[in-house]
Amino acid sequence: MTTRAEITEQIVVARLAKGLTWQQLADAIGKPVVWTTAALLGQHPIPPEHGKTLVEMLGLDESAVPVLAGVPMRGGLPTAVPTDPTIYRFYEALQVYGGAIKELIHEQFGDGIMSAITFSVSVDKKPHPAGDRVVVTFDGKFLPYDWTAAEG
Structure with a gap:
């Protein structure tokens, strides 16, 4: 089974490879762009009907849909003081x-x-x-x- 972190990596790579903007992905599911971006980066569960649309647009395997719908572990940065x-x-x-x-x-x-x-x-x-x-x-x-x- 693919983990949420692995799917997030696939999302980032697929979005860039397909030349899609976060706004285009948000528009496709009728959600705000900041929410959609955060959700695709693993911070919100994505309802299955929206997950199917996004997975299709990004060309990901359909098995990602239920993983995207799961309640994530929210928050956290790689370091205590962010370096980005x-x-x-x-x-x-x-x-x-x-x-x-x-x-x-x-x-x-x-x-x-x-x-x-x-x-x-x-x-x-x-x-x-x-x-x-x-x-x-x-x-x-x-x-x-x-x-x-x-x-x-």
Whole structure:
């Protein structure tokens, strides 16, 4: 049986070999491009009906469909501090601005967190005279801590 990691490698190679963009793959299943990309890279289960479409487009063996539909082991990076420059910049930005973001969330919403489960993310390109800008939007539901549940 082929592992999820092996299928992810096949997806990356097949996408490049076929000249497909992540956007084309997302459009084929009617899902957001960031979600689709993350799913194809192993971070979300892909419903079988979408898996069949993607496997066909990528020219992968049909046996990949049930593996893609399985609930993955999410998260994790190869190193504690990311070394890929793009991912490291997000790490760096959270080191610098994470405390401020946390304070502002608490000030504006109360004691709680932003959900990464009830969540969407988008990546957009914004033209700018000094060079195009990367706009990343995290859109997560606010989940208040419920300390009264701990009392019961």
